Amino acid sequence: xxxxxxxxxxxxxxxxxxxxxxxxxxxxxxxxxxxxxxxxxxxxxxxxxxxxxxxxxxxxxxxxxxxxxxxxxxxxxxxxxxxxxxxxxxxxxxxxxxxxxxxxxxxxxxxxxxxxxxxxxxxxxxxxxxxxxxxxxxxxxxxxxxxxxxxxxxxxxxxxxxxxxxxxxxxxxxxxxxxxxxxxxxxxxxxxxxxxxxxxxxxxxxxxxxxxxxxxxxxxxxxxxxxxxxxxxxxxxxxxxxxxxxxxxxxxxxxxxxxxxxxxxxxxxxxxxxxxxxxxxxxxxxxxxxxxxxxxxxxxxxxxxxxxxxxxxxxxxxxxxxxxxxxxxxxxxxxxxxxxxxxxxxxxxxxxxxxxxxxxxxxxxxxxxxxxxxxxxxxxxxxxxxxxxxxxxxxxxxxxxxxxxxxxxxxxxxxxxxxxxxxxxxxxxxxxxxxxxxxxxxxxxxxxxxxxxxxxxxxxxxxxxxxxxxxxxxxxxxxxxxxxxxxxxxxxxxxxxxxxxxxxxx
Numbered sequence: 236x237x238x239x240x241x242x243x244x245x246x247x248x249x250x251x252x253x254x255x256x257x258x259x260x261x262x263x264x265x266x267x268x269x270x271x272x273x274x275x276x277x278x279x280x281x282x283x284x285x286x287x288x289x290x291x292x293x294x295x296x297x298x299x300x301x302x303x304x305x306x307x308x309x310x311x312x313x314x315x316x317x318x319x320x321x322x323x324x325x326x327x328x329x330x331x332x333x334x335x336x337x338x339x340x341x342x343x344x345x346x347x348x349x350x351x352x353x354x355x356x357x358x359x360x361x362x363x364x365x366x367x368x369x370x371x372x373x374x375x376x377x378x379x380x381x382x383x384x385x386x387x388x389x390x391x392x393x394x395x396x397x398x399x400x401x402x403x404x405x406x407x408x409x410x411x412x413x414x415x416x417x418x419x420x421x422x423x424x425x426x427x428x429x430x431x432x433x434x435x436x437x438x439x440x441x442x443x444x445x446x447x448x449x450x451x452x453x454x455x456x457x458x459x460x461x462x463x464x465x466x467x468x469x470x471x472x473x474x475x476x477x478x479x480x481x482x483x484x485x486x487x488x489x490x491x492x493x494x495x496x497x498x499x500x501x502x503x504x505x506x507x508x509x510x511x512x513x514x515x516x517x518x519x520x521x522x523x524x525x526x527x528x529x530x531x532x533x534x535x536x537x538x539x540x541x542x543x544x545x546x547x548x549x550x551x552x553x554x555x556x557x558x559x560x561x562x563x564x565x566x567x568x569x570x571x572x573x574x575x576x577x578x579x580x581x582x583x584x585x586x587x588x589x590x591x592x593x594x595x596x597x598x599x600x601x602x603x604x605x606x607x608x609x610x611x612x613x614x615x616x617x618x619x620x621x622x623x624x625x626x627x628x629x630x631x632x633x634x635x636x637x638x639x640x641x642x643x644x645x646x647x648x649x650x651x652x653x654x655x656x657x658x659x660x661x662x663x664x665x666x667x668x669x670x671x672x673x674x675x676x677x678x679x680x681x682x683x684x685x686x687x688x689x690x691x692x693x694x695x696x697x698x699x700x701x702x703x704x705x706x707x708x709x710x711x712x713x714x715x716x717x718x719x720x721x722x723x724x725x726x727x728x729x730x731x732x733x734x735x736x737x738x739x740x741x
Contacts, residue, residue, distance in 0.1 A: 238384055242270040242363075245380055246322065251313075251345050252362040252379040256369045259429050260326065263365045263384060267324050274322075281305055282326040302331045306340035309360060313347035321360040329366040338372060345378040387430055392422045395430060399437045400447060409441055412448040419499060420535055423613070424455055427567040432462050456537045459568065468561040470540040472574065478529045479656075481522055483649025483682075487515075487640050487740040495534055498570060498613050510637045511607070512616030514578075514630075516623055516737060517642030518726055519718060520683030523619040526642075527574040530617060539565055540574045546599070555598055562606050569612035578618040579625040600627060607635055623732055641737035643730065644681055644719055649741060650674045653682050657689045669705040676709045679719035688712045 245253050255263045264280070268290060271278040278290040287305055300308075302325065309323060332338045344362065364379065387395065396418070403409055413421070425433045436458045440451040460471050478488050490513075496502055498509045515523040531538035546557045565573050607616065618636070620626060631639070645653060651674050655665040677685050688711045689703075695711070696703045719726055 238266045238382070239269040239273065242266055242382055243273050245382060246270060246274060246361055250361065250380045251347070252364060252375075254364045254366065254371075254376075254379045254381045255384065256366050256381070257384050258367055259384065259431060260365055260367070262430065264324065266384065267322065267363050267365070271322050277321045278324065279321055280324045280326070281328075283331070287323075301337075302328055303334065303337040303340050306337065306344050309362070310340060310344040310347055312360070313344060322363060323360055324363045324365060326365050327367060328364050329368050329371045332372060332375065338375075342374060342378075345375065384429075386427060387433065389422050389426065391430075392425045392433055393418065395433055396422060396425070396437055399434050400441065403438065403441060407445060410446045410448075412446065414449075416499075417449050417452070420452055421455065423498065423570050424452060424459060424535070427569055427612075428459060428462065432459075436462070452535055456535070460537055468541075468545055468557060469564055470542060472528065472531075472538040472540050478533055481525055481529055481682075483645045483652060484522065484526065484642065484740045486738065487513075487526065487642075490638065490640075490738075491530055491533065498534075509613050510615060512573075512618065512636050514636045514639045515617065515619045515642055515740070516639060516729075516733060517619075517621070517740070518644055518681055518729070519621050520681035521642040521644060522682045523642050524574075524576055525682075527572065527576075527617040527619070530615070531572040531574075534570075534572070534615070536615070537568055537571045538574055539568060539571055540576065541565075543575070543578075543580060554595060555602055558599055558602050562602075562610070565614050566610065566612040569614050571613075572615050572617060575616065575618045577621060578630075579620045579622050600629075604629060604635070623729065639737045640740040641730075641733035642740045643733075644679060644726075645685075646741060647674055649682075650677050650680070650685065653685050654689070657686045661689065661693060663703065668708070672705055673708055673712075676712045680712070680717045681719075684715070684717050688715065691715075 242253065255266075257263050268278060271290070279287055280290055281287045281302065283302070286300060305323070305325070328341070332341065362379075400409060400411060425436065428436065436455050439458055440455050441447050478491075481488070494510045497507050502509070515526060517523055528538060530536075541561055546554055546561065565571055616636070629635075651670060654668075654670060654673050654677065658665050658668065677688070680688070689708060692703045692708045692711045696707055701707075
């Protein structure tokens with residue numbers, strides 16, 4: 236059901252007041268105009284600047300009246316039983332409701348009985364309040380019905396994309412070089428935007444070079460982030476990481492590659508539902524966070540990091556509200572990858588929080604679980620954890636995540652790939668080094684520890700004005716014992732738990 240039909244039904248059912256809260260005032264007015272035309276009823280529009288006017292542009296009586304005078308007259312007509320069928324659209328009235336007389340005038344209008352509905356019963360006209368702010372007195376909120384404007388679906392967005400490009404092409408030629416799949420990716424990344432915002436992003440992408448191609452997709456994602464503004468609750472992470480930059484994890488890479496196209500229409504027609512997320516359990520520094528970045532890059536999706544620390548607030552109910560707002564923002568950015576790093580720090584105290592924090596962590600945990608189970612937007616959750624024993628058992632139930640992977644310390648082949656990768660990243664050809672020797676020296680090292688050993692060697696050799704060698708890297712590795720030595724017992728315990736419960740990432 237489209238917005239016009241929904242508004243027509245609300246007005247026909249006799250609601251005295253309908254509220255539309257949006258920044259897209261022109262779009263909301265278009266809906267009201269179409270609804271008044273469908274119903275065959277007159278429409279008057281009020282604003283603080285232009286006063287009350289017929290929608291045709293002809294000035295109405297007392298055009299310069301303020302909101303208070305218009306509402307007083309509206310309420311008086313309803314009380315007298317006038318058979319007024321006019322629809323009154325009032326713009327930004329919420330800003331004037333801090334004036335006691337204006338608020339009282341609106342209340343009397345709302346309390347004057349049912350409006351004229353489809354049956355012809357009731358008296359007086361009807362109000363449609365179009366506001367940019369949701370902050371209104373509770374007494375008004377309880378007597379008004381809210382209508383939220385719908386966002387364009389993918390079919391409408393594709394039509395909008397084509398129309399916008401055609402309009403721009405008529406102004407100045409545009410070179411279009413996108414495949415059908417790339418068009419689908421562009422449309423998917425325009426989801427969550429209003430029609431005006433989507434048009435603006437398309438224009439920005441093609442204005443500078445008069446081209447539309449696959450290289451515009453990351454720029455569109457960045458523009459979308461700026462428009463929606465994730466704010467302090469979510470961190471937008473630049474993710475120029477590819478799967479090739481991750482050594483090892485062959486089974487995890489294949490799992491992700493197999494599901495890369497699962498968000499497409501073809502996959503839905505095939506009978507597939509999009510994957511919801513993975514939990515990456517493992518040793519610190521093994522590449523879990525890097526994997527979250529690589530997923531976002533490979534799937535051409537924005538990566539949003541949720542930091543649990545910014546959610547908690549000293550005021551009652553505020554922490555839960557902040558979590559709901561963060562999840563709403565993620566859905567607005569969909570399709571997206573949501574990264575929750577070290578999720579045990581956010582939810583680990585949920586099982587015994589009643590005594591320590593009044594049950595706050597438990598309520599936050601419940602909100603998160605409900606969202607994980609019920610959200611319908613294409614948001615892929617990548618959660619990482621280092622300490623499985625700190626996670627609530629409800630989180631581990633099948634269905635919360637599509638799969639739970641255990642990321643262990645890299646084996647020989649993975650270490651070889653990691654050593655060669657980090658040497659190449661620093662402009663050194665692996666063939667100049669004794670790779671098998673470095674692989675043997677790095678036994679028990681995580682990927683991060685191997686990288687740090689190479690970086691430390693580069694610093695030392697640069698200070699000595701010498702080139703790094705196999706021996707110099709090997710010496711640094713010997714001097715710094717890895718986590719597998721300093722935290723052997725904890726890692727063994729983690730491996731024992733994961734055996735038979737998780738899918739090995741390697």
